[in-house]
Amino acid sequence: MPRTVTKLLEPLPGIRTLVSAADRTIKISVSPDKADLPAARAFLYRALNAYENKFTVLIEGVPFCFLPDAYDHILPPRRSGKNVFPAICKKCRLRPVCPGLRPGPVLSGAAQLLRPVLATPNELVIEVNRRCNLACAVCSARGLEEELSFGAMQAHMRKARRLGIKDIRFTGGEPFLHPRIVKTLAAAKKAGFHVLVNTNATLLSPALIERIAPLTDNILVSLQGRDERSEAEATGTPGLFTKKLANIRALRRAGIPVLRLGTVISGDLLENFEKYLRLAKELDADIWELYRPMLSAGKGPAETVTPAALRRLARRLEAGLGGRPRVLFANPLPLCVFKKSQAPLFLGARFDDGHTRLVLDPRGFYKPSYYIQENLGTDLLAAWNGRFLKKMRALAYLGKKCSNCPLRLRCLGGSRFLARAVRGSYFKPDPWLAG
DSSP states (O other), X not given: OOHHHHHHTOOOTTEEEEEETTTTEEEEEEOTTTSOHHHHHHHHHHHHHHHTTTSEEEEESSOGGGSTXXXXXXXXXXXXXXXXXXXXXXXXXXXXXXXXXXXXXXXXXXXXXOOOTTSSOSEEEEEOBSOOSSOOTTOSOOOOSOBOOHHHHHHXXXXXXXXXXXXXXXXXXXXXXXXXXXXXXXXXXXXXXXXXXXXXXXXXXXXXXXXXXXXXSEEEEEOOOSSHHHHHHHHSOXXXXXXXXXXXHHHHHTTOSEEEEEEEOOHHHHHSHHHHHHHHHHTTXXXXXXXXXXXXXXXXXXXXXXXXXXXXXXXXXXXXTTOSSEEEEOSOOOGGGSOGGGGGGBOTTTTSTTSSEEEEOTTSOEESSSSOOOOOOSOHHHHHTSHHHHHHHTTTTSOHHHXXXXXXXXXTTSOHHHHHHHHXXXXXXXXXSOO
């Protein structure tokens, strides 16, 4: 273990650490009756910030509400007949899976540190339209004429800010086909949001990039090929690859803080991964996100993107952990399909299926994710607290094995969309798990 790791993880009073280099796991145990709890929390955040990109950091001894924005790292407290549920539990999204809090220092002396987990979404995603100049077979967006008006988006943004939501994402379709997209980005930035944008980057120009750069904190560019041929085959639109690469480089030069690339895993990527990686490095991306295809059985790349194929890819990526760009599997996959040491490569299902964010459809209603088209209504908070997502967050669909897994709040049982597409219900096992 590097000295820097040892130094950072020198235990404070009431804190013990255990590092497994073989499993890439750091386990931190907190004894609330022996620790200075504010100092302990600061220590835990330092450890997470330093090592969660390379290690699975697991924390025990404190409740989810002690680190509400890092709850998925916390091992559930032990059940006890003495456990209690303070008032904040009523707003906590993990109430169905939390066994409550033990009476003691966390509940008494440090009660002011506790916050409910996900009382509101972490992020509001606005699909400004469903129109696109490309025709990607694996895209979640299907052609619709509807698009959100600037006034409607403003109204939803105002509600989100009142609720304390900090992150807002604009996507489509292709958001730069929306006539008021620049004005919308400016309004979001003025309102104080952290602004994220998803785009295919082919409609950008130097002048447009100059206008949007100060309004964008994080941009995700869809990159589905490694050259003109493979990009055209994936997007159904030839002749745009050179322009896309030029625009990605221009976005980098424009000073947008975070540049991400996103690629749906395909047979071509699996066969030519090093060429794709070389391109991602040449484009100076901060993060390269890889996506499991969200397609029903028997369609397209889902037939070639198998657990065995992704295990081989994970072995390759594990060797490069800590490099640039950071390469991640960024959408739902059952983590038990892979080795423990590979867990830092996976974001899991946290950002999908309504677990931490909501999507505003261009037809004006909220839904759980890009793929799940369930109409949750037109009010953000009512959608978040509605019957459908209450059932989702109860995690009753997890089997006993999943319920005992320390990564269950990251994995969340894999994809709910694919469970419905293949098994007929959102609350059935992911197709890659035994039924």
